[in-house]
Amino acid sequence: MEIRRLALPDATRCAELEEQLFPGDNPWPRDIFLVEFAAPHTLYLGVFDGDDLLAYGGMAMLGPRDDPEFEIHTIGVDPEHQRRGLGRVLMDQLMAAADGVDGQVFLEVRTDNEAAIAMYERFGFVRQGIRRNYYQPSGADAYTMTRPSQSERNGQ
Known part of the structure; x- marks a missing residue:
């Protein structure tokens, strides 16, 4: 297996996976991935x-x-x-990038996605609040979670 930065041709497969993974919550279409991959302030890995x-x-x-x-x-x-550690491998890479510039990290996650919540907590994320009806059209709630910067985690 290999981890690499996603490129424009990968957008179609990402959109297909989004359809499978998030069918009731407005999955991202190919065009959104194309825009995200091309943005200078984003990092997308596969x-x-x-x-x-x-x-x-x-x-x-x-x-x-x-x-x-x-x-x-x-x-x-x-x-x-799923359940093979691939999400963890991606999070390792994303968190290393954030730690490289000492940045705090935010995310939203469905309140019923216990596997994802547990993974994020293992990476040092903590729940900050709930965003009611965050996911549409399902109306599912989301936790807002944050991970302090590396210097904050180290007490500096």
Whole structure:
């Protein structure tokens, strides 16, 4: 398996996976992925087995370079390859990028997605609040979670 930055041709597969993973919550179409991949302030990575995209994840850097914040936009694993640590592998890479510039990280996650919540908590994320009816059209609630910057986690 290989981890690499996602490229424009990968947008179609990401959109297919979104349809499978988030059918009731307005999954991202191919065109959104194209825009996200091309943005200068985003990092989108995929886990590949040969040419097959098994998992993807992306985040954006917000704020100034000397005091950045990051927001996880999406992370997903092909249902046939879940529970194999692929989401964790992607999070390792994304969190290393945020730690490289000492940035805090934010995300939203469905309150009923216990596997994802547990993974995020293992990475040091804590629940900050609930966003009611965040996911549409399902109306599912989301936890807002944050992970302090590396210097904050180290007490500096």
